[in-house]
Amino acid sequence: MSSSVSVAAEWDLLSDRFYRRITIYSPLPWSSPATTTASSSGGGSGGVGRLDLSTHIVAAAPFGGPIAAVRDDSKIVQLHSEPSRRRLLLFSSSGHPLASSPWTPHLPRLHSLAFSSSLNLLALLSDGSLLRFHLPDLRPTPSSSPVPLLPPASGGVADAVFWGGGVAILTEDNRVVVTTDIEVDDPHPRELADPGVSEDEQVLCMAVVEPQFVMSGSPEVLLGVGDRVVAVDEDGVQVLGEALEIGPVQRMAVSPNGKLLAAFAHDGRLLVIPTDFSRIIFEYECDSALPPDQIAWCGLDSVLLYWPEVLLMVGPNGDPVQYNYDEPIMLIPECDGVRILSNSSMEFLHRVPDCTTLIFGIGSMSPAALLYDARDHYDKQSAKAYDNYQLISSSLPEAIEACIDAAGYEFDVSRQHTLLKAATYGLAFCSQLRHGRFQEMCKMLRVLNAIRDPEIGMPLTIQQYKLLTATVLIGRLIKANQHLLAFRISEYLNLNPEVVIMHWACEKIAASAAIPDIVLLESLLDKFPFKLANSLLIEKVQVEESGYDIPLLLSIDEQDKALQKSIESGDTDLVYLVLFHIWQKVAVEKNAPLDFFGIINARPLARDLFMTYARHSKHEALKDLFLSTGRLQDAAFLLLKESRELEKNPMASKGSPLHGPQVRLVEQAHRLFAETKEHLFESKSAEEHAKLLRVQHHLEVSTKQAIFMGSSVSDTIKTCIAMGNDRAAAKVKSEFKVWKMSSINFYFF
Known part of the structure; x- marks a missing residue:
């Protein structure tokens, strides 16, 4: 267990939680x-x-x-x-x-x-x-x-x-x-409500609750002004926390989930408060009332305060942890911790995962710790390995899972190997755990270790990798011109490498303006089929002008940019490619067609192209588009068109199930026309048409003759008389107010 002791010795105890500071890169080349x-x-x-x-x-x-x-x-x-x-x-x-x-x-x-x-x-x-x-x-x-x-x-x-997507400026x-x-070439800044700061007052600090954490979907700006904190948005200004009497706030930081605010008050207290300022969750009195240079959240469990030479980590209970630096540092918040950049090193400070604590915690006798120890005894050919196995045989699956998970949280490759070897030792005795879990972790670690290499310099943790996703990671590698690594990772993870190759080719073309096209074509043929390489050369000018690769933008979920660039290209086929991709991602996979309509409504060309396509194959989507934009009459005409198509269906002439939907479509069109004052005639006509269809359907059911649907009022009356059903003819005549006609001239109506 000596290795466990040495691992745990690197940790710091904050309340009942352990934290560790990992040196990722040192020394940095720029030093x-x-x-x-x-x-x-x-x-x-x-x-x-x-x-x-x-x-x-x-x-x-x-x-x-x-x-x-x-x-x-x-x-x-x-x-x-x-x-x-x-x-x-x-x-x-x-x-x-x-x-x-x-x-x-x-x-x-x-x-x-x-x-x-x-x-x-x-x-x-x-x-x-x-x-x-x-x-x-x-x-x-x-x-x-x-x-x-x-x-x-x-x-x-x-x-x-x-x-990530914007900026708030005071x-x-x-x-x-x-x-x-802020990503677009022509951003649209907007001024929020007047915060009500008088000339003799000073704004001491500023923080932003990002749009995804606000119900309105717009950012909320928090300002420390005098003895109060005000929340400013488009609708107005709200004074927060007056009942808390916290006094002037000199530094603020919003938590990663947007729910909590860390505030440093004028009297040296660190306060953690919900962003609605309903109560004080906890407070800590710092030794200095001098405001820190930086304040940042470390995950959701602690707050970091930095003064020159001192970094203080404060948690909800217990004594804080202090780190000393003899050089300036910069705090870089991440979703699961904080990167600490100094002149000479890059470190990562985060909470020790529970699975790691179970294995390496001093004195731990958890099944995971015993399994890890058993593998160590096995390597030393000691009989204690089997003794440990017997102690944990009933909890073996949980112990294996903990060892696999702990390997994912490690930056040290040798420690990853040791933990995975412990897991394989347990897997030899366990049939309840799927072995794919082990392979998945090995794959992720191979990718993470490759990008963490100092030559690449992307120190992702496993949590960041899962949140970022492999597709976006490949997009970032492409953006950094790390095409070979991006290609190898794509192949290794069974992802389509076409985006990588396309971007590589575009970069090569853009950087080879002085090379004759035929020479450039030959250099591309090693990686591309002839047709694709030739097409790239044809599009050379467009690639150089735009500077963007639309498939790449789509692969990293930059749909808005991809759509804008395709529209600017003037290539309708390219616009359709982007539209179909966004439709699949947004409307189909996320089941949010209204979001899709919002995207295309802002771009008339994209909207018109989608409408042209939808008129031929996606009537339901086109109808939803019309309804979402208030074009009720267009939706009504579309419903009438669908009704006519049902009427032409051969099955409709056999009296049957299509009649019900056909009538309902016409009735829906009537209701939509009725909501617009300009289409009273169409509304009345649709209402009469639906009533006629219902009468005709009833006649076909009662006579068992599929000869009425789709005919006019006069033809319906004429058919009833020809069948000797004068009573039905009179009823239709009365229902539709057909006057001054004898039973004889019905034949000639």
Whole structure:
């Protein structure tokens, strides 16, 4: 059990939970004076030197994403330690340089950097304008000039909070502007309600409850103003927590699930409060009333506070855990913990999983711990291995599951192997557990270990991998130009590698403008069939202009972008390809046709193309589209068309089950026409037609003759007289108000 003791010695106890700080990469390449950046199309290569977090504006993407940095021009630096000209730098999480581009001079001061959910780099300038850069080469977006997000005369940016799809900006004159479509070339910022901050008041801090956690679907901005916290949205302003009397709040952070708020008060108390400020869940008195430089959640169980040289982890009970750093750090929240970036290393701090605690906890006698120990005795050819097995034979499946799960949470490859070997030892005696569970974990670990390699530098945990999904991971590898690894993972996981090959080919074509097409074609033939390679060359100009690969966008669930790009291409076949993909994903798999209609209604060309297609094969979908957009008359005409198609059906002439649906379709059309004042004639006609069909259906049932449906009123009366059924003829005559006609001239009506 000595190995278990050494493992548990790395942990820290916070209340009744263990946490561990794992060093993922150390030292980082940028900590070496010899570090140089990769060349980029925009700026070539250049020396980086030692990247000091204290002198740079830095952003890091979640899910083990890349790191971007620009020297902060408001900080004083030694001339010999930094290049004289500022550069925009891009690194992997392992510190390997990916790209470098000169920072454009004469721009307004850079306020902050951030990454969007699709891993585009965003630069917010102090005047409220936004610059976007594509990865991995830091190529500016087609509209390379800054896009303004603030209204005129707003005074510039006082504070800003980014999330995956948007940004909330507090202006210097205390207005709140939110942009939720930050990914598009032409975003649509909107100003929220006036927060009611007077001229002599100061906004101390700011946080955002993201749209997916708000019932309205719009972001809610929290502002610490004086002795109160106000929640600002489009509908108004609400003062929160007045009854709690927490005083001025100087720092805030919203939990990953959007339900809790960590707030640092002016008197040095850390408070955890529901975002509706209904009560104080717990509080902790810090030793200092000086507000921390950073505050972040570590999962859902603890909060991190960072002052220079001190990182404090506070939980709901017990003493906090303190970590000391002699260099500046940056906290990067993840869904299951926090990455800690310093000048020299990348660490990951998270709660120790329960399965790992069961195995490696000091003194643990759980079945999983005994199974792990049994494998150790087996390797040493000790009889104690069988003794341990006998102790846990009734709990063997649970012990095996725990060993498999614990292997997934480990970054250390040798420890992964040891835990999986313990699981295989148990599997030899257990027939109740499906062996596929073991193979699945081995597959995931092979993928995770491959992308965690410092040359790749994507330190995903297993929880992050499951949340991100393999498809999106491959999309990220493609975006980083790691085509070979993306291709191998696609094949290994039995995913379609076509997206990888397509993107690789597009990049090769875009980078080979000076190469004759025939030479380029020959170089592509090794990877592509002739027809596909030739098609790529034909589309070369379009690929170079758009900079996007539509199949790639679809593969990473960027449907809006893919649809927009297909429309811009002018290729209707491409638009149809995207439409069918979105229909399958949204309307069929998610059973949300209204969401699909919302997507296409904003784009007239896509809507019209879908309507053209649906008129021939998807009447029900077209009818739902008309109803969702208030085009009741169009839906009614479509119902009448369906009724006529049923009437033409050969089965309809045999008196039967199609008559009921046919009548119901006409009645539905009547009700829809009746809701519009402009279609009173159509409404009355449909009502009369439905009534005639019901009468004719009754006549066919009573006479057992399938000769009435679809005929006119006069023909119906004439047929009744010809059959000698004068009573039925008179009833039809009265029902439909046919006047001044004798029984003789019915034959000639």
